[in-house]
Amino acid sequence: MVKALSRRAFAAICAIALVFGIVSLSACTVSEAPSQSGEQPQSEGKLAIIHTNDTHGYDMAAEPTDSSPGVIGMAAVAQLKKDYEAQGYNVLLLDDGDAIQDNVLVNLSQGRAAIDFMNSAGYDAMSIGNHEFDWGADNLEKLIGRADFPVLAANVTVDATGEPFARSNAVFEFDDGTRVGVFGLATPETQTKSSPKNVAGLTFAAGEDMYRCAQEQVDELREQGCAIVVCLGHLGSVGGIAPNRSLDVLANTEGIDVFIDGHDHEVVNEMVNGSLLVSTGCHTENIGVVLCEDGSFVEEMVAYGAYEGKDQATDDLVRATHDEVKNQLSEVIGVTNVDLDGERDPGVRTQETNLGDFAADAMLWQANQASGQTIDGAIVNGGSIRASIGAGEVSMETLMTVFPYNNSLNVVTLKGSELLEIIEAATFCLPEASGGFPQVAGIAYAVDTLAPYETGDQYPNSTYYAPANPGSRVTILDVGGRGFSLDDEYSIAASSFITSGGDTYYAVAEAYQKTGFTTGYSDTDALVNYLQTALGGVVDESYEKPRERIFVAVE
Template sequence: MKHGKLWSAVLSAAMVMGTTVPILAADMDGKLVVIHTNDIHGYYATAEESVGIAGVAALKDYYEAQGADVVLLDAGDFSQGTTLVNHSNGLKAAEYLAAADYDAVSLGNHEFDFGFEALKDTAAVLKAADIPIIDANVLKKGTDTPYFEANTIVETDGMKVGIFGLDTAETRTKSSPSSVKDLTFLDGQEMFDCAQAQVDALEAEGCDYIIALTHLGVDEESTGRRSTDLAEAVDGIDLIVDGHSHTVMDGGQMVGDTMIVSTGSYLANVGTVVVDKATGEETAKLISAADYAANYGTYDENLAKMVAADQAEVDGYYSQVFATTKVDLNGEKDPGVRTEETNLGDFTADAYLYAGREYVKEQGLDISVDVALSNGGGIRASVPAGEITMNDLYTVFPYGNTVALVTITGEQLLEVLEASTFCTPTAIGGFPQIAGAEYTVNTAVPYENGAQYPDSTYYAPANPGSRVTITSIGGKPFDPKANYTVAVNSFQAEGGDTYYVLTQGSYMQDTGIVDAEALISYVDSLGGVIDETYAEPQGRIKIVSEPVENPETTVPEETTEPEKPVEPEVEAPKTEAEVPATKLYTVVAGDSLWKIAQKELGNGSKWTQIYETNKKQISNPNRIYVGQELVINQ
C-alpha cells in the first residue's frame, strides 16, 4: 500500500487553533478507511461548493496520521467537464489524481470523450504514478483479455483488500463509436459472470475485503447493468464504490450483504467508509464541501498551488467575452434538455442549422439543409443572462464535436425521433432538441423495443411513429418517403446514443466546423446578442399524454364484436402484375398500423402504405378505431 506523508505537526497546530476534528477519526487504529470520489468532471479547484482535490489529498493524510490504513479510489468521469481539464484533453486530471496519491481508478464513459489516443496518454500518466486503471469488463476486441487491469490488491495491516473495476457498457453509445471501436464491453449477465469470476479470484488470493469500483449508476434507464443489479447478481462483494448516475448516497445503501456508496458529483462531497478490521462493521459517511471547510479545514498546499496555476493559465486563454445574452438559457438535465424542449436547446439546434446552411452555400453544394438535431446530453450546463465568455461556451459544449450533414428518409428521421424519446418523460441523453421541424411525443402510448442496434445498448423502436408524430418540416407537411438533410454533431452522425440510423443515410459530410465555433458564428449573425426571442422555448416539441382509444371508448355500447370484414367488390384483374390484390381489414382491439402491416404485409415498416391508402378516414396515424375498415393493397 502506498503511504502519504504524515502531518502530525499540522494536526497539532490545528488543535491549538481550535479546528474541529471529525468524530470518525477519534481512534483509527485497527481501521480501514476507504476514501472515494466519483464524477469529478473537472471540478478540482477548491470552492464553496467543492472540496477540491487539495482537500481530498489532505483528508487521506489526515486519516493516515490517525493510524488508519487508507485506500483512495475514484469511480470514473474524472477527466472531462471544465476547461481546467478539457484544455489538455483530460491530461491534467490524471496529474491531479497522481499528486493526490490515488490507489486505483475505474474509467467512466466520459474518459473516452477526447478519443482513445488521448485516453491512452491519460493512462500513461496514471501508470507512471503507479495508479492502475481497473476495468475487468473492458476487453480488447475479439479477445477475453482486459484492455487495462482487471483488479488490484492492497495489503494493509491485518487485512488484504481486493479491488476490481467495471465500466458501463453504455460507453459504447454515450461516447463516439470511433473512440471505442477496438474494445468490447461485457454487459448484463456477461458482466455479472465476469464480476463473480473476479470475486472468486481475489478470494483465492486470500483477500479479506472485496471492493467493486464501478461506473454503473442506479438510473432506471440503466436497468440490467446498475450497481444495484450487480449487488443482487454477484456473491461476495463487500463494498461497491459507484459512479455514473451522480447519486448522493449519504450513509450508503445496502443490497443484501453489499454496501453501495456514491458521492454525487463535482467533489461537492467526498465519501468515507470506515471498516473495523476486527468486526467487519462498516460506517459510510459523506463529507460536504461546507462540512470539510468547517470541521477539517486543511488542504494540500502543493496541490492547491498546482491547480491554481493551471486555472490561471486556462482562464487567460478562455476569458474573452464573445457575446451577451439578455435571457437565462436553460441547459439543466432533468427537467431540462434531456426531457423537454428548452431555449438553450432551441438555440443550439438553430446554430447547427445555420452552420450547415452556411457551409452548403460556401461549398456550392446542391442540397438543402432541412432540419437540425442536438442531443440533450451534449449540452452540459446553463448560461445565465449577461456576458458569455469562451470559458462559458466550452463548459457548456466541451466535447469538440464537429457539425455534420446527413441525408436520410422521412421514415428514418421518424425512427431517430422515436428511438431518442423512447423513455420520455424520463431523462435521456439522446433527447432531440430540434430546429426546422416540429414533433409531438405522446407518452401515453407504450413504447416497444425492436431489434438491438449493432454495438449499442439501445434498440430500434418496434413501431416508429407510434409515439412520435412529425407535425411539419420547414412549415410543410412531413413526407415519410422524402429525403431530408439533417445537421447534427459528429457524435450523433457516428451513431452515438440513440442515433444509429444516421449511419445508414444516403449522404454524410463532416463540415469540420467545431460545434462551439458554430454557436459563435450564429451569435455573430445575431449581432452578438441573444435577445428575448429566446426567452422561452419556441414550441417545436410537444410532450402530451393522450390515452389511446380502446374498444370501450370507440365502439358503440351495443356492439360486442367487430363486424367481419367484407370483401370489396372489385373488378377481376387481367393479370396480377397490373392490379394488386385488395382486401378490407377490420381493426380489432390492440391493433396499430404497424401491427396490421406486419400481419397483412409481412413488414411493419409498410404501415405508411396503409396510411397513404386510407388517409381520408385516418386523420392521425396514431389513432385507429375498433371496427374501422381499412383498405389493404397486398
C-alpha cells in the same frame, strides 16, 4: 420546451396537423470528517475508503451557485486522505471514473491535468468511465501510463488480441495485514455514450457476461487473501438500462462488500444483496467516506461546507492550471440578456429549453452557411449540453464549459421513416431523462409518454433498442416548414457524435455512410459564429422562453 399537454390537447394538435397534411402517421448520511486538530479519537486498524465519482474536471473549489451546491475540490480530497491517515486509519482513495473530461480546467489538456491533480492527491486506484474515452482510446492509454495509480476495467477487452484493455484489479495490503481487493467495471453504455469511433475495436462485457466477469474478480481476489472486496463500477443505478446497472450486478453476484457507483450523478447510500452501494453525485459536491470496522461498512459522506481542509501542493497545482486556462479562454465573444437553461432534469435531457433551441439554431444556421443549400433541420442531443449560461458576458471559456466536445458539424439526408425511428428511439424513456433527448431546430414533434415504448431489435454495439413501432409514441409535426411524410427526404444537421451513432442514434450512422458530409466546422464554431454573426453578439429576449417545438402528452 417540452410543452406539457393533456392527452386530449395532444391529440388535438396531432389531428390538426393531419387535417393540414403535415403529418404522416436515494438518502445519505452526512457527517464532518476528522479535523486537522485531531478532535476525533485514534482508531488503529480501521479502514477508511475515501471515494469520488464523476468529478468531470470540477477539481477547483467553488462557491454554490443557482445550478450547483458547491464544489469541494481536489485539494480538499487530498487533505482528507492525510487527515484520516493522521488519525490512524488505513486509507484507500478511489475514483469511479468520468474524471478527465467536461470542465475546461481539464479539457484543454485532453485529461492530462485531471490525472496530474489525482496524482498530487494520492489516489490509489480509479475505474474507467465512459467519458475517459472522449479523447479516444489512444489518448486514454497515454493517461493510464501517466497515472501513479492503477486504472481498472475488468470487462473491457481488445478485439484484435482478446487481451484486457486495462488492469482488471489491484490488491492493497496494509501494515496490520489487512488486504483489500479492488476491481473495476466500465459501463457497456460506453459504446454509445462516448463517440462510437473512440471505442472501435473494444468489447464491453454486458449483462450475464459482466456478472460472470464480476464474480470471477471477486473469487480471484478472495483467493489472494483479500478480506474486503470493493467494486469500482461506473454503471449507475438510477435511470440506467437493465441489465447493466449496479443493482443488476449486485443481484447476480456474491461477495462484493462495497460497490462504489457513478455514471448517473446520483447520491446513493443503501444495502443491496448484502453489499453497501454508494455514490457521491458528481463534481466533488460531496466526498464519500466508507468506514469499515469488524466487517461492518458505513458511509459517512462529507458534504460541501462540512470540511475546510486543503492540501496546499494540490491547491497550488489546480490554481496554476486554472489561471493558465483562464488566460487562454478569456476572450468575450458576446452577451446574453437572458438566462439560458442547460440543466439536466428537468432540463435538456427531458424537455425543450431555450439553450437547446439556441444550440440547435446555431447548428442549423452554420450548416446552411457552409453548404450553400437549404438544410431542413438540426438535432442536438441533450447530453452534449453540460451547463447553463447565466445572463451577462459569454466568453470562450463559457461556451467550452457548456459545449466541451468540439465535435465536427455534419449533415445527413434522412427519409421521413428514418427520422421518425430516430426521434422515437431518442425519446424512448420519457418522462425519464436521457442524454439522447433531441433538442431541435426546423423540426416540431410530439411525444405521447403514456403510450409504452415497444422495443424491437437491439442496435449493434449498443445497449439501446430500435422501436418496434415507430410512430406509436412520436408524431413529427413539421420538418423544414414543409410538413412531414414518411417517404420524403430531409437534410439534417447534427454533430459527429450523433452521425457516428452515439446514444440512441444508430440509424443516423447507417444513413450517414450513404448520404452524409461534413461542413468543415465544429459545433463550437457554429455556436461562436451564430452568436457573433447571426445574432450580432447578443442573445436577446426572443430566447427568453423555449419556442414550443416539442410537445409531450401527460395525464
